[in-house]
Amino acid sequence: MVTRSLLAGMAVLTLSVPAATPSLPPARRGGPPTADSLPRITYAAHRGGALEVPENSMSGLTAAFERGVAPVLDFDTRMLRDGTLVVMHDATLDRTTYSTGPVRSLTAAQWRSVRLRPRAGLPGLWLPERPPTVGEVLDRFGGRRVLMAEAKDPDSLPRLAAMIHERGLARSVFVNTNRVRLARRAHRMGLLTQLWRSARQLREDRPRAWRGFVDLLDVDDQARGPDLRRAVTSGIRRVWAHTVNTPGARDRMLRLGCGGIITDAPTLLTSTAR
Numbered sequence: 001m002v003t004r005s006l007l008a009g010m011a012v013l014t015l016s017v018p019a020a021t022p023s024l025p026p027a028r029r030g031g032p033p034t035a036d037s038l039p040r041i042t043y044a045a046h047r048g049g050a051l052e053v054p055e056n057s058m059s060g061l062t063a064a065f066e067r068g069v070a071p072v073l074d075f076d077t078r079m080l081r082d083g084t085l086v087v088m089h090d091a092t093l094d095r096t097t098y099s100t101g102p103v104r105s106l107t108a109a110q111w112r113s114v115r116l117r118p119r120a121g122l123p124g125l126w127l128p129e130r131p132p133t134v135g136e137v138l139d140r141f142g143g144r145r146v147l148m149a150e151a152k153d154p155d156s157l158p159r160l161a162a163m164i165h166e167r168g169l170a171r172s173v174f175v176n177t178n179r180v181r182l183a184r185r186a187h188r189m190g191l192l193t194q195l196w197r198s199a200r201q202l203r204e205d206r207p208r209a210w211r212g213f214v215d216l217l218d219v220d221d222q223a224r225g226p227d228l229r230r231a232v233t234s235g236i237r238r239v240w241a242h243t244v245n246t247p248g249a250r251d252r253m254l255r256l257g258c259g260g261i262i263t264d265a266p267t268l269l270t271s272t273a274r
Contacts, residue, residue: 032143033071034171035192035215035238042260043270044072044148046243047089051264054118055096056087058132058140065145070266073141074148074176077134079156084108085134085163089152098128104153108133135163142169148194148262150176157182161189174216187213196242197231199223207234218242218262221249225256232257247272 045064053060056075064073076089081104093099098115106114111133118126134149141147147169151157157175164173175186176194183195196218197205207217207230216238219231232239240260241253250261250269263269 032169032172033146035146035174036171038071038146038260040259041254041273042072042240043070043266044074044240044260044262045070045266046074046262046264047076048073049264049266050119051245052123052267054116054122054126054129056089056131057116057126057129058136059126059129061132061137061141064266065141067267069270070263072146072148072174072260074150074262075134075137076150076152077156077160078103079153079159080104080106080108080111082107083159084111085156085159086111087132087134087137091152097131134160138163138167138169138173142167142172147173148176149173150194150196151182151186154179154182157186157189161186161191164191176218180210183210184213187215192216194218196220199227202227202231205231207231207236211235216240216260219258221253228253228256228258244269 047055048060048064053063061073064070075087077085078088079085088103090096092102093114096116098117112130114131115128116131149160151160160175164170170190174192174194176196177183178196180195183193186193192215193213194216195214197220199220199222202219202223211234214236217231217236219228219239219241221241221244238260239258240262241258242262244250244253244261244263245265247269253261261269
């Protein structure tokens, strides 16, 4: 699955990655930031800001943290064969790493040999690095930023919930899913629930029915105006838009009443905000 010669050739490069991700300051006094402490218009760095940094990487999330433009850091979660939760969007390793095959086929020991492949065209110099585990991301950024963790594997929810509760982060981590039933289940586990919906789904959705268990409704910025207005007036406290990557799209979503912008380009959008 992993090309040994390629990884051997990258070993020297990966040794310098920790130097590019300095230790972060301790969590602020008074406990971690919570969803209730977020500004009226909130920016979330989607996968760390995937047009600006390597997506779902520790170096990318650290860069987004240090730039300070997004009070929310978003990442995706997958479960390995042995139950370890790791940070990865796709079900396979093919697109974002130097390896191939299903993420679910690996153990934690095998995961340590995987290396992320920085996307061509990213600004700056990014070295190959091991993709983090969910525990590492929670330990590094929990208590310092509000986080979004999308549970790509539904059966991983109990383990993810336990990790969040063990760290005292239940009010500062949104658990994201596209499945209404899973959002309801996350709510019953005492988690902040985030439900994302595509433009197609929003045509038929009636978000008002979800007010009792959805803390954040995450709507597609390609959706029709009437569908977005139905979401914004649903009574759900937070309605944010994804994935918003241009100032024009941002301005449209804010005009329609969205209170959050989930973006691959947080530096661009915050620097051009009115």
